[in-house]
Amino acid sequence: MDYQMDLCYEAMNGSCWKYVRPHAIHVPMLIAIMLIISMTFIGNLLVIISxxxxxxxxxxxNQLILSLALCDFLIGLFVMxxxxxxxxxxxxxxGEFLCKLHTCIDITxxxxxxxxxxxxxxERFCAVCGPLRYRSCFGLSTVLLMISISWLIPGIFAYVMTFLEINIHGGKDFYDAHVRCVGGCHVFFSHGPAVFTSVFSFYIPGFIIVVIYSRIYMVARNQERSIRLQLNQLRRVYPSRDVQLQTRKATVTIAIVVGAFLVCWTPFFLCNILNPFIGYATPPMLIDVLMWFGYANSTLNPFIYAFMHSWCRKAVRIIVTGEIFKNNSSRKDLYT
Structure with a gap:
Protein backbone atom coordinates (compact mmCIF):
# COMPACT_ATOMS: atom_id res chain seq x y z
CA MET A 1 0.00 0.00 0.00
CA ASP A 2 1.41 3.38 -1.03
CA TYR A 3 1.18 6.00 1.72
CA GLN A 4 3.35 8.59 3.45
CA MET A 5 4.25 8.78 7.13
CA ASP A 6 4.35 12.04 9.08
CA LEU A 7 4.53 12.63 12.81
CA CYS A 8 1.45 13.20 14.95
CA TYR A 9 3.33 15.87 16.92
CA GLU A 10 6.12 17.36 14.80
CA ALA A 11 7.74 19.28 17.67
CA MET A 12 7.83 16.43 20.22
CA ASN A 13 10.33 13.63 20.62
CA GLY A 14 8.92 10.13 20.60
CA SER A 15 5.85 11.09 18.56
CA CYS A 16 3.78 8.41 16.85
CA TRP A 17 3.65 8.23 13.07
CA LYS A 18 0.70 9.73 11.26
CA TYR A 19 -0.86 8.14 8.18
CA VAL A 20 -1.08 10.35 5.07
CA ARG A 21 -2.84 8.20 2.47
CA PRO A 22 -3.52 8.99 -1.19
CA HIS A 23 -7.04 10.32 -1.85
CA ALA A 24 -7.85 7.16 -3.83
CA ILE A 25 -7.54 5.23 -0.56
CA HIS A 26 -8.46 7.88 1.99
CA VAL A 27 -11.85 8.87 0.52
CA PRO A 28 -13.34 5.34 0.09
CA MET A 29 -12.07 4.42 3.55
CA LEU A 30 -13.71 7.50 5.06
CA ILE A 31 -17.00 6.79 3.25
CA ALA A 32 -17.01 3.15 4.42
CA ILE A 33 -16.36 4.12 8.05
CA MET A 34 -19.02 6.87 8.02
CA LEU A 35 -21.51 4.43 6.48
CA ILE A 36 -20.84 1.84 9.20
CA ILE A 37 -21.22 4.46 11.95
CA SER A 38 -24.44 5.89 10.47
CA MET A 39 -26.07 2.50 9.93
CA THR A 40 -25.11 1.35 13.43
CA PHE A 41 -26.49 4.51 15.02
CA ILE A 42 -29.74 4.70 13.02
CA GLY A 43 -30.50 0.97 12.88
CA ASN A 44 -30.15 0.37 16.60
CA LEU A 45 -31.92 3.63 17.47
CA LEU A 46 -34.96 2.50 15.44
CA VAL A 47 -35.03 -0.80 17.35
CA ILE A 48 -34.78 1.03 20.70
CA ILE A 49 -37.63 3.40 19.79
CA SER A 50 -39.77 0.55 18.43
CA ASN A 62 -37.90 -8.18 23.55
CA GLN A 63 -36.08 -6.72 26.55
CA LEU A 64 -33.07 -8.79 25.49
CA ILE A 65 -33.28 -7.36 21.98
CA LEU A 66 -33.69 -3.85 23.43
CA SER A 67 -30.62 -4.26 25.64
CA LEU A 68 -28.60 -5.62 22.71
CA ALA A 69 -29.69 -2.68 20.55
CA LEU A 70 -28.73 -0.22 23.32
CA CYS A 71 -25.29 -1.79 23.60
CA ASP A 72 -24.70 -1.63 19.84
CA PHE A 73 -26.12 1.92 19.72
CA LEU A 74 -23.56 3.02 22.33
CA ILE A 75 -20.79 1.44 20.25
CA GLY A 76 -21.92 3.58 17.32
CA LEU A 77 -22.22 6.68 19.50
CA PHE A 78 -19.11 6.57 21.71
CA VAL A 79 -16.67 3.97 20.38
CA MET A 80 -16.75 4.16 16.58
CA GLY A 95 -4.89 12.40 26.05
CA GLU A 96 -3.84 9.24 27.88
CA PHE A 97 -6.80 9.10 30.29
CA LEU A 98 -9.36 9.31 27.49
CA CYS A 99 -7.37 6.65 25.65
CA LYS A 100 -7.78 4.28 28.59
CA LEU A 101 -11.42 5.26 29.00
CA HIS A 102 -12.13 4.72 25.31
CA THR A 103 -10.37 1.33 25.37
CA CYS A 104 -12.30 0.35 28.49
CA ILE A 105 -15.64 1.35 26.94
CA ASP A 106 -14.70 -0.39 23.68
CA ILE A 107 -13.89 -3.69 25.41
CA THR A 108 -16.95 -3.38 27.66
CA GLU A 123 -33.69 -17.68 24.80
CA ARG A 124 -34.21 -19.07 21.29
CA PHE A 125 -33.07 -22.52 22.46
CA CYS A 126 -35.69 -22.58 25.22
CA ALA A 127 -38.38 -21.33 22.84
CA VAL A 128 -37.68 -23.99 20.21
CA CYS A 129 -36.51 -26.95 22.29
CA GLY A 130 -38.64 -26.50 25.41
CA PRO A 131 -41.78 -24.55 24.43
CA LEU A 132 -43.86 -26.02 27.27
CA ARG A 133 -41.39 -24.75 29.87
CA TYR A 134 -40.61 -21.50 28.08
CA ARG A 135 -42.85 -19.17 30.10
CA SER A 136 -41.61 -20.52 33.42
CA CYS A 137 -37.95 -20.42 32.33
CA PHE A 138 -37.95 -17.02 30.64
CA GLY A 139 -39.87 -14.65 32.86
CA LEU A 140 -38.93 -11.02 33.44
CA SER A 141 -36.66 -11.88 36.39
CA THR A 142 -34.61 -14.33 34.28
CA VAL A 143 -34.25 -11.83 31.45
CA LEU A 144 -33.19 -9.04 33.83
CA LEU A 145 -30.58 -11.37 35.36
CA MET A 146 -29.19 -12.21 31.91
CA ILE A 147 -29.10 -8.54 30.94
CA SER A 148 -27.33 -7.62 34.20
CA ILE A 149 -24.70 -10.32 33.65
CA SER A 150 -24.21 -9.22 30.05
CA TRP A 151 -23.41 -5.67 31.19
CA LEU A 152 -21.68 -6.06 34.56
CA ILE A 153 -19.19 -8.85 33.86
CA PRO A 154 -17.78 -7.24 30.66
CA GLY A 155 -17.60 -3.88 32.49
CA ILE A 156 -15.61 -5.30 35.41
CA PHE A 157 -13.40 -7.29 33.05
CA ALA A 158 -12.64 -4.24 30.87
CA TYR A 159 -11.86 -2.01 33.88
CA VAL A 160 -9.40 -4.54 35.31
CA MET A 161 -7.73 -5.01 31.94
CA THR A 162 -7.27 -1.33 31.10
CA PHE A 163 -7.11 0.84 34.22
CA LEU A 164 -5.16 -1.76 36.25
CA GLU A 165 -3.00 -2.36 33.15
CA ILE A 166 -3.37 -6.13 33.28
CA ASN A 167 -3.31 -6.08 29.47
CA ILE A 168 0.42 -5.23 29.41
CA HIS A 169 1.38 -7.50 32.35
CA GLY A 170 4.50 -9.43 31.39
CA GLY A 171 5.13 -7.28 28.33
CA LYS A 172 5.60 -3.80 29.77
CA ASP A 173 9.25 -3.52 28.75
CA PHE A 174 8.42 -4.40 25.14
CA TYR A 175 5.43 -2.02 25.18
CA ASP A 176 7.51 0.90 26.50
CA ALA A 177 10.35 0.25 24.06
CA HIS A 178 8.49 -0.56 20.84
CA VAL A 179 4.83 0.46 21.11
CA ARG A 180 4.29 3.45 23.39
CA CYS A 181 4.61 6.83 21.70
CA VAL A 182 3.27 10.36 22.05
CA GLY A 183 -0.08 10.72 20.30
CA GLY A 184 -0.88 7.02 20.21
CA CYS A 185 -3.65 4.91 21.71
CA HIS A 186 -2.67 1.32 21.09
CA VAL A 187 -4.79 -1.61 22.29
CA PHE A 188 -1.88 -3.78 23.40
CA PHE A 189 -2.04 -7.25 24.98
CA SER A 190 0.92 -9.29 26.15
CA HIS A 191 0.93 -13.07 25.73
CA GLY A 192 -1.17 -14.20 28.71
CA PRO A 193 -3.74 -11.37 28.65
CA ALA A 194 -4.16 -11.79 24.86
CA VAL A 195 -5.08 -15.45 25.28
CA PHE A 196 -7.35 -14.83 28.28
CA THR A 197 -9.10 -11.85 26.66
CA SER A 198 -9.75 -13.70 23.41
CA VAL A 199 -11.03 -16.81 25.17
CA PHE A 200 -13.22 -14.84 27.58
CA SER A 201 -14.64 -12.33 25.10
CA PHE A 202 -15.01 -14.48 21.99
CA TYR A 203 -14.02 -18.14 21.96
CA ILE A 204 -16.14 -19.35 24.89
CA PRO A 205 -19.21 -17.24 23.94
CA GLY A 206 -18.70 -18.17 20.27
CA PHE A 207 -18.52 -21.87 21.10
CA ILE A 208 -21.73 -21.60 23.15
CA ILE A 209 -23.52 -19.77 20.31
CA VAL A 210 -22.46 -22.34 17.69
CA VAL A 211 -23.46 -25.29 19.91
CA ILE A 212 -26.85 -23.78 20.78
CA TYR A 213 -27.78 -22.92 17.20
CA SER A 214 -26.55 -26.32 16.01
CA ARG A 215 -28.90 -27.89 18.53
CA ILE A 216 -31.75 -25.63 17.42
CA TYR A 217 -31.12 -26.66 13.81
CA MET A 218 -31.21 -30.36 14.72
CA VAL A 219 -34.46 -29.93 16.67
CA ALA A 220 -36.03 -28.02 13.76
CA ARG A 221 -35.04 -30.82 11.37
CA ASN A 222 -36.46 -33.46 13.71
CA GLN A 223 -39.71 -31.51 13.99
CA GLU A 224 -39.92 -31.37 10.19
CA ARG A 225 -39.43 -35.15 9.93
CA SER A 226 -42.07 -35.74 12.61
CA ILE A 227 -44.61 -33.53 10.81
CA ARG A 228 -43.78 -35.18 7.48
CA LEU A 229 -44.35 -38.63 9.03
CA GLN A 230 -47.72 -37.55 10.46
CA LEU A 231 -48.80 -36.18 7.08
CA ASN A 232 -47.78 -39.42 5.37
CA GLN A 233 -49.86 -41.37 7.85
CA LEU A 234 -52.79 -39.21 6.82
CA ARG A 235 -52.13 -40.43 3.24
CA ARG A 236 -50.69 -37.14 2.10
CA VAL A 237 -47.68 -38.08 0.05
CA TYR A 238 -45.97 -34.67 0.15
CA PRO A 239 -45.45 -32.56 3.24
CA SER A 240 -47.14 -29.22 3.53
CA ARG A 241 -45.36 -26.47 1.60
CA ASP A 242 -45.75 -24.22 4.67
CA VAL A 243 -43.76 -26.71 6.75
CA GLN A 244 -40.99 -26.83 4.15
CA LEU A 245 -40.85 -23.05 3.92
CA GLN A 246 -40.75 -22.62 7.71
CA THR A 247 -37.93 -25.15 8.02
CA ARG A 248 -35.98 -23.52 5.20
CA LYS A 249 -36.50 -20.09 6.75
CA ALA A 250 -35.30 -21.34 10.15
CA THR A 251 -32.21 -22.86 8.52
CA VAL A 252 -31.38 -19.65 6.64
CA THR A 253 -31.92 -17.55 9.78
CA ILE A 254 -29.57 -19.75 11.82
CA ALA A 255 -26.94 -19.61 9.06
CA ILE A 256 -27.17 -15.81 8.94
CA VAL A 257 -27.00 -15.41 12.74
CA VAL A 258 -24.01 -17.70 13.23
CA GLY A 259 -22.30 -16.74 9.97
CA ALA A 260 -22.46 -12.98 10.57
CA PHE A 261 -21.09 -13.35 14.09
CA LEU A 262 -18.20 -15.60 13.04
CA VAL A 263 -17.29 -13.61 9.90
CA CYS A 264 -17.24 -10.32 11.82
CA TRP A 265 -15.34 -11.31 14.95
CA THR A 266 -13.19 -14.38 14.15
CA PRO A 267 -10.49 -12.52 12.14
CA PHE A 268 -9.92 -9.93 14.87
CA PHE A 269 -9.73 -12.36 17.78
CA LEU A 270 -7.60 -14.79 15.78
CA CYS A 271 -5.18 -11.93 15.14
CA ASN A 272 -5.44 -10.78 18.78
CA ILE A 273 -4.47 -14.17 20.17
CA LEU A 274 -1.67 -14.84 17.65
CA ASN A 275 -0.06 -11.39 17.45
CA PRO A 276 2.02 -11.63 20.69
CA PHE A 277 3.38 -15.02 19.62
CA ILE A 278 4.64 -13.73 16.25
CA GLY A 279 6.46 -10.77 17.76
CA TYR A 280 3.63 -8.27 17.12
CA ALA A 281 4.38 -8.47 13.40
CA THR A 282 0.79 -7.74 12.35
CA PRO A 283 0.64 -4.28 10.73
CA PRO A 284 -1.39 -1.78 12.81
CA MET A 285 -3.53 -0.90 9.79
CA LEU A 286 -4.53 -4.56 9.36
CA ILE A 287 -5.52 -4.70 13.03
CA ASP A 288 -7.66 -1.59 12.44
CA VAL A 289 -9.39 -3.22 9.47
CA LEU A 290 -10.13 -6.39 11.48
CA MET A 291 -11.38 -4.26 14.39
CA TRP A 292 -13.88 -2.54 12.06
CA PHE A 293 -15.03 -5.94 10.85
CA GLY A 294 -15.87 -6.67 14.49
CA TYR A 295 -17.65 -3.35 14.89
CA ALA A 296 -19.72 -4.21 11.80
CA ASN A 297 -21.41 -6.95 13.83
CA SER A 298 -23.12 -4.17 15.81
CA THR A 299 -24.23 -2.70 12.47
CA LEU A 300 -25.74 -6.01 11.35
CA ASN A 301 -27.38 -7.02 14.65
CA PRO A 302 -30.55 -4.89 14.28
CA PHE A 303 -31.10 -6.33 10.79
CA ILE A 304 -30.57 -9.90 11.99
CA TYR A 305 -32.44 -9.82 15.31
CA ALA A 306 -35.13 -7.20 14.68
CA PHE A 307 -35.71 -6.08 11.08
CA MET A 308 -36.18 -9.67 9.90
CA HIS A 309 -39.45 -9.74 11.89
CA SER A 310 -42.59 -8.23 10.38
CA TRP A 311 -43.53 -6.51 13.65
CA CYS A 312 -40.28 -4.54 13.62
CA ARG A 313 -40.62 -3.54 9.97
CA LYS A 314 -44.16 -2.31 10.67
CA ALA A 315 -42.96 -0.39 13.72
CA VAL A 316 -40.18 1.25 11.68
CA ARG A 317 -42.67 2.30 8.99
CA ILE A 318 -44.82 3.95 11.66
CA ILE A 319 -41.78 5.77 13.07
CA VAL A 320 -40.38 6.91 9.71
CA THR A 321 -43.75 8.13 8.38
CA GLY A 322 -44.42 10.14 11.54
CA GLU A 323 -47.47 8.13 12.63
CA ILE A 324 -45.72 7.58 15.93
CA PHE A 325 -46.74 11.13 16.95
CA LYS A 326 -50.46 10.37 16.61
CA ASN A 327 -52.61 9.70 19.66
CA ASN A 328 -52.58 6.10 20.92
CA SER A 329 -49.88 5.10 18.42
CA SER A 330 -48.23 3.09 21.19
CA ARG A 331 -51.28 0.78 21.22
CA LYS A 332 -51.10 -0.14 17.53
CA ASP A 333 -51.31 -3.84 16.67
CA LEU A 334 -48.04 -4.80 15.01
CA TYR A 335 -48.82 -8.46 14.45
CA THR A 336 -51.66 -8.09 11.94
Whole structure:
Protein backbone atom coordinates (compact mmCIF):
# COMPACT_ATOMS: atom_id res chain seq x y z
CA MET A 1 0.00 0.00 0.00
CA ASP A 2 1.41 3.38 -1.03
CA TYR A 3 1.18 6.00 1.72
CA GLN A 4 3.35 8.59 3.45
CA MET A 5 4.25 8.78 7.13
CA ASP A 6 4.35 12.04 9.08
CA LEU A 7 4.53 12.63 12.81
CA CYS A 8 1.45 13.20 14.95
CA TYR A 9 3.33 15.87 16.92
CA GLU A 10 6.12 17.36 14.80
CA ALA A 11 7.74 19.28 17.67
CA MET A 12 7.83 16.43 20.22
CA ASN A 13 10.33 13.63 20.62
CA GLY A 14 8.92 10.13 20.60
CA SER A 15 5.85 11.09 18.56
CA CYS A 16 3.78 8.41 16.85
CA TRP A 17 3.65 8.23 13.07
CA LYS A 18 0.70 9.73 11.26
CA TYR A 19 -0.86 8.14 8.18
CA VAL A 20 -1.08 10.35 5.07
CA ARG A 21 -2.84 8.20 2.47
CA PRO A 22 -3.52 8.99 -1.19
CA HIS A 23 -7.04 10.32 -1.85
CA ALA A 24 -7.85 7.16 -3.83
CA ILE A 25 -7.54 5.23 -0.56
CA HIS A 26 -8.46 7.88 1.99
CA VAL A 27 -11.85 8.87 0.52
CA PRO A 28 -13.34 5.34 0.09
CA MET A 29 -12.07 4.42 3.55
CA LEU A 30 -13.71 7.50 5.06
CA ILE A 31 -17.00 6.79 3.25
CA ALA A 32 -17.01 3.15 4.42
CA ILE A 33 -16.36 4.12 8.05
CA MET A 34 -19.02 6.87 8.02
CA LEU A 35 -21.51 4.43 6.48
CA ILE A 36 -20.84 1.84 9.20
CA ILE A 37 -21.22 4.46 11.95
CA SER A 38 -24.44 5.89 10.47
CA MET A 39 -26.07 2.50 9.93
CA THR A 40 -25.11 1.35 13.43
CA PHE A 41 -26.49 4.51 15.02
CA ILE A 42 -29.74 4.70 13.02
CA GLY A 43 -30.50 0.97 12.88
CA ASN A 44 -30.15 0.37 16.60
CA LEU A 45 -31.92 3.63 17.47
CA LEU A 46 -34.96 2.50 15.44
CA VAL A 47 -35.03 -0.80 17.35
CA ILE A 48 -34.78 1.03 20.70
CA ILE A 49 -37.63 3.40 19.79
CA SER A 50 -39.77 0.55 18.43
CA UNK A 51 -39.53 -1.67 21.49
CA UNK A 52 -39.64 1.25 23.91
CA UNK A 53 -42.70 2.94 22.34
CA UNK A 54 -45.08 0.15 21.35
CA UNK A 55 -46.71 -1.51 24.34
CA UNK A 56 -47.30 -4.73 22.42
CA UNK A 57 -43.53 -5.20 22.31
CA UNK A 58 -43.01 -4.85 26.05
CA UNK A 59 -42.27 -8.55 26.56
CA UNK A 60 -39.40 -10.18 28.49
CA UNK A 61 -38.00 -11.58 25.25
CA ASN A 62 -37.90 -8.18 23.55
CA GLN A 63 -36.08 -6.72 26.55
CA LEU A 64 -33.07 -8.79 25.49
CA ILE A 65 -33.28 -7.36 21.98
CA LEU A 66 -33.69 -3.85 23.43
CA SER A 67 -30.62 -4.26 25.64
CA LEU A 68 -28.60 -5.62 22.71
CA ALA A 69 -29.69 -2.68 20.55
CA LEU A 70 -28.73 -0.22 23.32
CA CYS A 71 -25.29 -1.79 23.60
CA ASP A 72 -24.70 -1.63 19.84
CA PHE A 73 -26.12 1.92 19.72
CA LEU A 74 -23.56 3.02 22.33
CA ILE A 75 -20.79 1.44 20.25
CA GLY A 76 -21.92 3.58 17.32
CA LEU A 77 -22.22 6.68 19.50
CA PHE A 78 -19.11 6.57 21.71
CA VAL A 79 -16.67 3.97 20.38
CA MET A 80 -16.75 4.16 16.58
CA UNK A 81 -16.28 7.95 16.11
CA UNK A 82 -13.06 8.14 18.16
CA UNK A 83 -11.83 4.86 16.68
CA UNK A 84 -12.45 6.39 13.25
CA UNK A 85 -10.09 9.30 14.01
CA UNK A 86 -7.41 6.84 15.15
CA UNK A 87 -7.93 4.57 12.13
CA UNK A 88 -7.88 7.40 9.60
CA UNK A 89 -4.81 9.21 10.94
CA UNK A 90 -3.02 6.73 13.21
CA UNK A 91 -2.99 9.41 15.92
CA UNK A 92 -4.80 9.99 19.20
CA UNK A 93 -5.25 13.65 20.18
CA UNK A 94 -7.39 13.25 23.31
CA GLY A 95 -4.89 12.40 26.05
CA GLU A 96 -3.84 9.24 27.88
CA PHE A 97 -6.80 9.10 30.29
CA LEU A 98 -9.36 9.31 27.49
CA CYS A 99 -7.37 6.65 25.65
CA LYS A 100 -7.78 4.28 28.59
CA LEU A 101 -11.42 5.26 29.00
CA HIS A 102 -12.13 4.72 25.31
CA THR A 103 -10.37 1.33 25.37
CA CYS A 104 -12.30 0.35 28.49
CA ILE A 105 -15.64 1.35 26.94
CA ASP A 106 -14.70 -0.39 23.68
CA ILE A 107 -13.89 -3.69 25.41
CA THR A 108 -16.95 -3.38 27.66
CA UNK A 109 -19.47 -2.75 24.89
CA UNK A 110 -17.97 -5.17 22.36
CA UNK A 111 -17.83 -7.98 24.92
CA UNK A 112 -21.29 -7.05 26.23
CA UNK A 113 -22.70 -7.23 22.70
CA UNK A 114 -21.28 -10.75 22.30
CA UNK A 115 -22.64 -11.77 25.73
CA UNK A 116 -26.07 -10.48 24.68
CA UNK A 117 -25.90 -12.71 21.60
CA UNK A 118 -25.30 -15.67 23.91
CA UNK A 119 -28.37 -14.67 25.96
CA UNK A 120 -30.50 -14.34 22.82
CA UNK A 121 -29.35 -17.76 21.61
CA UNK A 122 -30.24 -19.28 25.00
CA GLU A 123 -33.69 -17.68 24.80
CA ARG A 124 -34.21 -19.07 21.29
CA PHE A 125 -33.07 -22.52 22.46
CA CYS A 126 -35.69 -22.58 25.22
CA ALA A 127 -38.38 -21.33 22.84
CA VAL A 128 -37.68 -23.99 20.21
CA CYS A 129 -36.51 -26.95 22.29
CA GLY A 130 -38.64 -26.50 25.41
CA PRO A 131 -41.78 -24.55 24.43
CA LEU A 132 -43.86 -26.02 27.27
CA ARG A 133 -41.39 -24.75 29.87
CA TYR A 134 -40.61 -21.50 28.08
CA ARG A 135 -42.85 -19.17 30.10
CA SER A 136 -41.61 -20.52 33.42
CA CYS A 137 -37.95 -20.42 32.33
CA PHE A 138 -37.95 -17.02 30.64
CA GLY A 139 -39.87 -14.65 32.86
CA LEU A 140 -38.93 -11.02 33.44
CA SER A 141 -36.66 -11.88 36.39
CA THR A 142 -34.61 -14.33 34.28
CA VAL A 143 -34.25 -11.83 31.45
CA LEU A 144 -33.19 -9.04 33.83
CA LEU A 145 -30.58 -11.37 35.36
CA MET A 146 -29.19 -12.21 31.91
CA ILE A 147 -29.10 -8.54 30.94
CA SER A 148 -27.33 -7.62 34.20
CA ILE A 149 -24.70 -10.32 33.65
CA SER A 150 -24.21 -9.22 30.05
CA TRP A 151 -23.41 -5.67 31.19
CA LEU A 152 -21.68 -6.06 34.56
CA ILE A 153 -19.19 -8.85 33.86
CA PRO A 154 -17.78 -7.24 30.66
CA GLY A 155 -17.60 -3.88 32.49
CA ILE A 156 -15.61 -5.30 35.41
CA PHE A 157 -13.40 -7.29 33.05
CA ALA A 158 -12.64 -4.24 30.87
CA TYR A 159 -11.86 -2.01 33.88
CA VAL A 160 -9.40 -4.54 35.31
CA MET A 161 -7.73 -5.01 31.94
CA THR A 162 -7.27 -1.33 31.10
CA PHE A 163 -7.11 0.84 34.22
CA LEU A 164 -5.16 -1.76 36.25
CA GLU A 165 -3.00 -2.36 33.15
CA ILE A 166 -3.37 -6.13 33.28
CA ASN A 167 -3.31 -6.08 29.47
CA ILE A 168 0.42 -5.23 29.41
CA HIS A 169 1.38 -7.50 32.35
CA GLY A 170 4.50 -9.43 31.39
CA GLY A 171 5.13 -7.28 28.33
CA LYS A 172 5.60 -3.80 29.77
CA ASP A 173 9.25 -3.52 28.75
CA PHE A 174 8.42 -4.40 25.14
CA TYR A 175 5.43 -2.02 25.18
CA ASP A 176 7.51 0.90 26.50
CA ALA A 177 10.35 0.25 24.06
CA HIS A 178 8.49 -0.56 20.84
CA VAL A 179 4.83 0.46 21.11
CA ARG A 180 4.29 3.45 23.39
CA CYS A 181 4.61 6.83 21.70
CA VAL A 182 3.27 10.36 22.05
CA GLY A 183 -0.08 10.72 20.30
CA GLY A 184 -0.88 7.02 20.21
CA CYS A 185 -3.65 4.91 21.71
CA HIS A 186 -2.67 1.32 21.09
CA VAL A 187 -4.79 -1.61 22.29
CA PHE A 188 -1.88 -3.78 23.40
CA PHE A 189 -2.04 -7.25 24.98
CA SER A 190 0.92 -9.29 26.15
CA HIS A 191 0.93 -13.07 25.73
CA GLY A 192 -1.17 -14.20 28.71
CA PRO A 193 -3.74 -11.37 28.65
CA ALA A 194 -4.16 -11.79 24.86
CA VAL A 195 -5.08 -15.45 25.28
CA PHE A 196 -7.35 -14.83 28.28
CA THR A 197 -9.10 -11.85 26.66
CA SER A 198 -9.75 -13.70 23.41
CA VAL A 199 -11.03 -16.81 25.17
CA PHE A 200 -13.22 -14.84 27.58
CA SER A 201 -14.64 -12.33 25.10
CA PHE A 202 -15.01 -14.48 21.99
CA TYR A 203 -14.02 -18.14 21.96
CA ILE A 204 -16.14 -19.35 24.89
CA PRO A 205 -19.21 -17.24 23.94
CA GLY A 206 -18.70 -18.17 20.27
CA PHE A 207 -18.52 -21.87 21.10
CA ILE A 208 -21.73 -21.60 23.15
CA ILE A 209 -23.52 -19.77 20.31
CA VAL A 210 -22.46 -22.34 17.69
CA VAL A 211 -23.46 -25.29 19.91
CA ILE A 212 -26.85 -23.78 20.78
CA TYR A 213 -27.78 -22.92 17.20
CA SER A 214 -26.55 -26.32 16.01
CA ARG A 215 -28.90 -27.89 18.53
CA ILE A 216 -31.75 -25.63 17.42
CA TYR A 217 -31.12 -26.66 13.81
CA MET A 218 -31.21 -30.36 14.72
CA VAL A 219 -34.46 -29.93 16.67
CA ALA A 220 -36.03 -28.02 13.76
CA ARG A 221 -35.04 -30.82 11.37
CA ASN A 222 -36.46 -33.46 13.71
CA GLN A 223 -39.71 -31.51 13.99
CA GLU A 224 -39.92 -31.37 10.19
CA ARG A 225 -39.43 -35.15 9.93
CA SER A 226 -42.07 -35.74 12.61
CA ILE A 227 -44.61 -33.53 10.81
CA ARG A 228 -43.78 -35.18 7.48
CA LEU A 229 -44.35 -38.63 9.03
CA GLN A 230 -47.72 -37.55 10.46
CA LEU A 231 -48.80 -36.18 7.08
CA ASN A 232 -47.78 -39.42 5.37
CA GLN A 233 -49.86 -41.37 7.85
CA LEU A 234 -52.79 -39.21 6.82
CA ARG A 235 -52.13 -40.43 3.24
CA ARG A 236 -50.69 -37.14 2.10
CA VAL A 237 -47.68 -38.08 0.05
CA TYR A 238 -45.97 -34.67 0.15
CA PRO A 239 -45.45 -32.56 3.24
CA SER A 240 -47.14 -29.22 3.53
CA ARG A 241 -45.36 -26.47 1.60
CA ASP A 242 -45.75 -24.22 4.67
CA VAL A 243 -43.76 -26.71 6.75
CA GLN A 244 -40.99 -26.83 4.15
CA LEU A 245 -40.85 -23.05 3.92
CA GLN A 246 -40.75 -22.62 7.71
CA THR A 247 -37.93 -25.15 8.02
CA ARG A 248 -35.98 -23.52 5.20
CA LYS A 249 -36.50 -20.09 6.75
CA ALA A 250 -35.30 -21.34 10.15
CA THR A 251 -32.21 -22.86 8.52
CA VAL A 252 -31.38 -19.65 6.64
CA THR A 253 -31.92 -17.55 9.78
CA ILE A 254 -29.57 -19.75 11.82
CA ALA A 255 -26.94 -19.61 9.06
CA ILE A 256 -27.17 -15.81 8.94
CA VAL A 257 -27.00 -15.41 12.74
CA VAL A 258 -24.01 -17.70 13.23
CA GLY A 259 -22.30 -16.74 9.97
CA ALA A 260 -22.46 -12.98 10.57
CA PHE A 261 -21.09 -13.35 14.09
CA LEU A 262 -18.20 -15.60 13.04
CA VAL A 263 -17.29 -13.61 9.90
CA CYS A 264 -17.24 -10.32 11.82
CA TRP A 265 -15.34 -11.31 14.95
CA THR A 266 -13.19 -14.38 14.15
CA PRO A 267 -10.49 -12.52 12.14
CA PHE A 268 -9.92 -9.93 14.87
CA PHE A 269 -9.73 -12.36 17.78
CA LEU A 270 -7.60 -14.79 15.78
CA CYS A 271 -5.18 -11.93 15.14
CA ASN A 272 -5.44 -10.78 18.78
CA ILE A 273 -4.47 -14.17 20.17
CA LEU A 274 -1.67 -14.84 17.65
CA ASN A 275 -0.06 -11.39 17.45
CA PRO A 276 2.02 -11.63 20.69
CA PHE A 277 3.38 -15.02 19.62
CA ILE A 278 4.64 -13.73 16.25
CA GLY A 279 6.46 -10.77 17.76
CA TYR A 280 3.63 -8.27 17.12
CA ALA A 281 4.38 -8.47 13.40
CA THR A 282 0.79 -7.74 12.35
CA PRO A 283 0.64 -4.28 10.73
CA PRO A 284 -1.39 -1.78 12.81
CA MET A 285 -3.53 -0.90 9.79
CA LEU A 286 -4.53 -4.56 9.36
CA ILE A 287 -5.52 -4.70 13.03
CA ASP A 288 -7.66 -1.59 12.44
CA VAL A 289 -9.39 -3.22 9.47
CA LEU A 290 -10.13 -6.39 11.48
CA MET A 291 -11.38 -4.26 14.39
CA TRP A 292 -13.88 -2.54 12.06
CA PHE A 293 -15.03 -5.94 10.85
CA GLY A 294 -15.87 -6.67 14.49
CA TYR A 295 -17.65 -3.35 14.89
CA ALA A 296 -19.72 -4.21 11.80
CA ASN A 297 -21.41 -6.95 13.83
CA SER A 298 -23.12 -4.17 15.81
CA THR A 299 -24.23 -2.70 12.47
CA LEU A 300 -25.74 -6.01 11.35
CA ASN A 301 -27.38 -7.02 14.65
CA PRO A 302 -30.55 -4.89 14.28
CA PHE A 303 -31.10 -6.33 10.79
CA ILE A 304 -30.57 -9.90 11.99
CA TYR A 305 -32.44 -9.82 15.31
CA ALA A 306 -35.13 -7.20 14.68
CA PHE A 307 -35.71 -6.08 11.08
CA MET A 308 -36.18 -9.67 9.90
CA HIS A 309 -39.45 -9.74 11.89
CA SER A 310 -42.59 -8.23 10.38
CA TRP A 311 -43.53 -6.51 13.65
CA CYS A 312 -40.28 -4.54 13.62
CA ARG A 313 -40.62 -3.54 9.97
CA LYS A 314 -44.16 -2.31 10.67
CA ALA A 315 -42.96 -0.39 13.72
CA VAL A 316 -40.18 1.25 11.68
CA ARG A 317 -42.67 2.30 8.99
CA ILE A 318 -44.82 3.95 11.66
CA ILE A 319 -41.78 5.77 13.07
CA VAL A 320 -40.38 6.91 9.71
CA THR A 321 -43.75 8.13 8.38
CA GLY A 322 -44.42 10.14 11.54
CA GLU A 323 -47.47 8.13 12.63
CA ILE A 324 -45.72 7.58 15.93
CA PHE A 325 -46.74 11.13 16.95
CA LYS A 326 -50.46 10.37 16.61
CA ASN A 327 -52.61 9.70 19.66
CA ASN A 328 -52.58 6.10 20.92
CA SER A 329 -49.88 5.10 18.42
CA SER A 330 -48.23 3.09 21.19
CA ARG A 331 -51.28 0.78 21.22
CA LYS A 332 -51.10 -0.14 17.53
CA ASP A 333 -51.31 -3.84 16.67
CA LEU A 334 -48.04 -4.80 15.01
CA TYR A 335 -48.82 -8.46 14.45
CA THR A 336 -51.66 -8.09 11.94
Missing amino acids: IGHFRQLHTPT PLSAVRSMQGCWYF LSTSSIFHLVSVSA
